[in-house]
Amino acid sequence: MSDITPELVRHLASLARIDLKEDEVIRFTEQLALIVDSVAKISNAIDASTPSTSHPIAMSNVYRDDVVEPSLSQEQALSGAPDQAQGRFKVNAILDEE
Amino acid sequence: MSQDLTRKTASELAQLLATKEVSAVEVTKAHLDRIASVGDSVHSFLHHNNESALATAKQVDELRAAGEPLAELAGVPIAVKDNLTTTDAPTTAGSKMLEGWLPPYDATVVAKLRKAMLPILGKTNLDEFAMGSSTEFSAFGPSRNPWDLERIPGGSGGGSSSVVASFQAPLAIGSDTGGSIRFPAAVTGTVGIKPTYGAVSRYGLIALASSLDQIGPVTRNVLDAALLQDLIAGHDPHDSTSLPESLGSMADAARAGLQPGSLKGIKVGIIKQLTGAGFQAGVTTRFEESLKLMVEAGAELVEVDCPSFEYAIDAYYLILPAEASSNLAKFDSVRFGARTMPEGNPTIERVMAATREAGFGPEVKRRIILGTYALSSGSYDKFYGAALKVRTLIQRDFDAAFAKADVLVSPTAPTTAFKFGDKVADPLAMYLNDVATIPANLAGIPGISVPIGLAPEDNLPVGIQFLAPARQDAKLYHVGAALEGILENLWGKRMIDFANELKGI
Numbered sequence: 087m088s089d090i091t092p093e094l095v096r097h098l099a100s101l102a103r104i105d106l107k108e109d110e111v112i113r114f115t116e117q118l119a120l121i122v123d124s125v126a127k128i129s130n131a132i133d134a135s136t137p138s139t140s141h142p143i144a145m146s147n148v149y150r151d152d153v154v155e156p157s158l159s160q161e162q163a164l165s166g167a168p169d170q171a172q173g174r175f176k177v178n179a180i181l182d183e184e
Numbered sequence: 185m186s187q188d189l190t191r192k193t194a195s196e197l198a199q200l201l202a203t204k205e206v207s208a209v210e211v212t213k214a215h216l217d218r219i220a221s222v223g224d225s226v227h228s229f230l231h232h233n234n235e236s237a238l239a240t241a242k243q244v245d246e247l248r249a250a251g252e253p254l255a256e257l258a259g260v261p262i263a264v265k266d267n268l269t270t271t272d273a274p275t276t277a278g279s280k281m282l283e284g285w286l287p288p289y290d291a292t293v294v295a296k297l298r299k300a301m302l303p304i305l306g307k308t309n310l311d312e313f314a315m316g317s318s319t320e321f322s323a324f325g326p327s328r329n330p331w332d333l334e335r336i337p338g339g340s341g342g343g344s345s346s347v348v349a350s351f352q353a354p355l356a357i358g359s360d361t362g363g364s365i366r367f368p369a370a371v372t373g374t375v376g377i378k379p380t381y382g383a384v385s386r387y388g389l390i391a392l393a394s395s396l397d398q399i400g401p402v403t404r405n406v407l408d409a410a411l412l413q414d415l416i417a418g419h420d421p422h423d424s425t426s427l428p429e430s431l432g433s434m435a436d437a438a439r440a441g442l443q444p445g446s447l448k449g450i451k452v453g454i455i456k457q458l459t460g461a462g463f464q465a466g467v468t469t470r471f472e473e474s475l476k477l478m479v480e481a482g483a484e485l486v487e488v489d490c491p492s493f494e495y496a497i498d499a500y501y502l503i504l505p506a507e508a509s510s511n512l513a514k515f516d517s518v519r520f521g522a523r524t525m526p527e528g529n530p531t532i533e534r535v536m537a538a539t540r541e542a543g544f545g546p547e548v549k550r551r552i553i554l555g556t557y558a559l560s561s562g563s564y565d566k567f568y569g570a571a572l573k574v575r576t577l578i579q580r581d582f583d584a585a586f587a588k589a590d591v592l593v594s595p596t597a598p599t600t601a602f603k604f605g606d607k608v609a610d611p612l613a614m615y616l617n618d619v620a621t622i623p624a625n626l627a628g629i630p631g632i633s634v635p636i637g638l639a640p641e642d643n644l645p646v647g648i649q650f651l652a653p654a655r656q657d658a659k660l661y662h663v664g665a666a667l668e669g670i671l672e673n674l675w676g677k678r679m680i681d682f683a684n685e686l687k688g689i
Contacts, residue, residue, distance in 0.1 A: 090557075098556045102509060102514075104549055105526070105537035106335055114550055121554060124612055125498040128570045131577060138572035139579060141395050142381045142628025143427070143654060150421040162288035168518030175518050178532045 088122035090115055189214035190351040194260045194408040196353060203258045204248065208241035208259030212303045212369045215261045219305065219352045222686050226337075227327050228347040229306040230266050231273045231676060234604030237261060237303035240609040244301050257411060259672045262297060262355040263347045266307035267314055268399070269388040270294050276474055277390045278310045278322040278340075281543035291388020292423070293357060293416045300415055302429040305353050308343025312545045313512065314364055314392045316340050317617040320608045321381055322330035329372055331644055331683055335601040338368025344402040345372040350686060355412055356402040361392045362500055363597075363621030365400050366633040370596035370647025373679050374637040375403050375664070378621075378653050379413060382427040385420030393507035394425075396500075396625040406441070406665040410434035413657065427655070429661035437658035448482035450663060453589025457493040458620045463597045466639025471595045474636045477670050488585035488592060492577035492617050497615055498554030499578070500622045502558045502571035512548070515540065550611065579627045586653045591663050596633040596647035624651055632660040634668055635679040645679070 095115045097108040106114070160173055169176040187198070189211055200206045216234055223229060244259040264270065267277040269287035276282040290298065297304060311321040319326040319342035327342040329335040330350035337346040344356035345368030359367035360378035369376030377400045384399045391397060401412035413434045420426045440446060453474070461467070479485060517523040517539035518532075526538035544552070558567040585592055597617055607614040624631040633647040648667070651661040672678055 094557075095553060098553045098560070099549075100537070101309075101560075101610065102553065102556045103533065103536045103540055104515075104544065104550050105534075105541040106549070107541070110549065114553060117550060117558070118554060120612060121501065122557070122567075125567070126503055126572075128495045128498045128502070128574050129566060131492060131495045132570055132573040136573040137576050138569065139575040140572055141425070142575075142579070142626065143425075148424040151315075158288050165288050166285050168517060168521070168523035177518055178530045178535050180532055182529065182531050 088119045090119040090122055098132065190218045192354065193405050194257060194403065195356040195411060197260045198256050198411075201248070202413065208244040208303070209238065211259060212237050212241040212261050215305060215353055222352065223684060226330055226346050226350050226352070227325060228308055228343045228350070228352060229263070230276060230278070230324055230343070232306040233273050233304050236272050237305050240301055240303040241352055255415070257355075257415060258301040260302055260355060261353050262302045262306050262357065263308050263344060263345050263353045264294060264297070265306050265310055265341055265359055267310060267359060267390040268294055268357060270304070270307065272665055273307050275307065275390070275403045276324070277314070278312045278324060279543065279545070279548070280323045281515050283323075283522065285520055287388075289388065292385035292420045294388065296416050307319065308341070308347055308356060310343055311340040312548050313390065313508070314340040314359060315362055315470070315508070315547045315551055316380050317363070317367055317614055318342065318604075318608070318677050319544055320604060323545055326604060329601045330686055331373065332601065333686070335603050335644070336371065338371040338601070341368045341402065345369055345374055345376070348374050348402055348404050349680065349683065354404065355408060357416070358379060358402040359389055359397060359399050360625065361396045362504065362625050363618035365402060366596050366621045366631055366647070367648060369402065369633040370635070371645060373599035373645030373683060375406055375632070375634055377401050377409050377632045377657070377660065378624060378630060379417065379657050380427070380431065380630045382425050383417050383431055383630070383657060384413070385418070385423040385426050387420055387422035389496050393504040394511065395507060396504060398625070405439040405678070406632075406661060406668050407435065410661045419666050429655075430656055432658050434658055434661045437661040438665040441662035442540040442669045445482065446662065446666045447478055450483045450591070451486055451589045452483050452663075453486050453488035453585050453592040455493070455585070455592050455594045456487055456489050456592035456666040457491070462598055462619070464639060465596055466641045467595045467597070469640060470637045471648060474667060474671070475593070477674070478667060481666065481670055486588050488588055490578075490581035490585055490623070492574060492581045495574045496623045496626060497619055499571040499574035500618075500626060501554070501615060502557070502567050502628070503575070505551040505555030506558045507555070507570050509552045509559065510550055515543065527641060531686045536676035575626050578623055581625070582627050582629060582653070591659050592651040594649050596620060596645060596649040598626050600639050600642055600644035600646060620649055627654075630657040630660055631656050634664045636667070636671060637679070637683060643652060
């Protein structure tokens, strides 16, 4: 059985920066428990000697020539921002009051 | 005339345009008329681009009249999945998070379509951020299956599949992370290809799972798909996973496949784990019939054993959420997309959490949380780490299978199109739709779904899937076109001609 509890789902949601509603916590706890129980059987397929594959077609040291190419203007880069000021992204306070 | 033009394949339209029997404006207008008459019933599009499509068509006609050289598909209309960025149309990925977002750059594939001057008719619907198999998880409502409007058109690319199946466009672009091109193709009687990982640039594709995602063609026949892959494929320095080498001409491969005797001596490997139990009876009937026809045409069948496929879905539903939880961290209420203000003191973290709560739908939240779990320190080795090892085993199974066969074969999907609501509340049941398509994404190899007739019990389309080794996409076009030609000879018509006129229109 999985270790998925409402407390764990709340914790994972806070790590993922999603302010879940309580009914979502309940529903996701049930659904994730089923999913995790189902996928857990993969540990039967492998042993310590099996190598990992992170990319299907491995390539390394992918470079391009170091030449300046056209890129976004500052105005274009800011064009989708919810808020901006003085040519920069504007965000809410980083620190809490206390 | 207008009605006839929407029934033509892309290659037929290209021919009519090249010989000036029709103009590109006429072709585009015919498709816009079709969209106007069936668009509301099928709900394939999230955004229409009528003006810019007509402007492109007009330009094609002017250049042709002036005798300028043009791309083969110039003037042939196309629809683009709404997870590819377009500077002249909002790009939402089916999410409230990006509602109304106008990207400041074009995806490489979109830039190639513009350069070849294909009129882009609009942006097609998808499950939110391409997470789903039915379009029921689109924030803007589902698309419908033209064969039966009460059924799903497949997902995530149900907008693109339903567009080509209902003659709103001869061509569409899709993206396939675990089957999002091939599953919709199977349930709508159309053709869909996931090319080899890296064959088509993903620059400007809103990433779901970066080690799995691939852009590919959605069409009504194999040759059209080949022409489209030839147009969109190729190395792109903006995508570091883009393959540097050319994979050759897919159109040549499809045309060779259409020649008599093209299947002689081809070894077709039936994947033991992807047949029999778990597949709907009518799916198996059509599948076995196609195999028999291929044998009669000279192909040789062998059975191949891929024991690790038993774990493919499990590995996929750890790798995908892990990568998605990381890719979707960019939706942070700062640089683009929505911002929702919480109650109380709005620090940036609270704004972020409120924005992501309001902006993401249920399947996206479920997968982000699952991915966060799979990557967390207590479960990394047991889940994500184990899934990466299973990925190696699946690649080894494919290597062994391709030592015995030129291409592998299975039904594309276990069932025909299901009804809305049947699986939406049961994630595990929904995930099973992709049982046959997921292994190709995990291994990076190409796969095609070709329609092979209707299941006798429900008269709905069935698809067959061929898989080839990495970089050998041409084999899929060769074999796919060969089988398509045999079936069309047998039926005396095209698969899509079995579809009824849309009900109530």
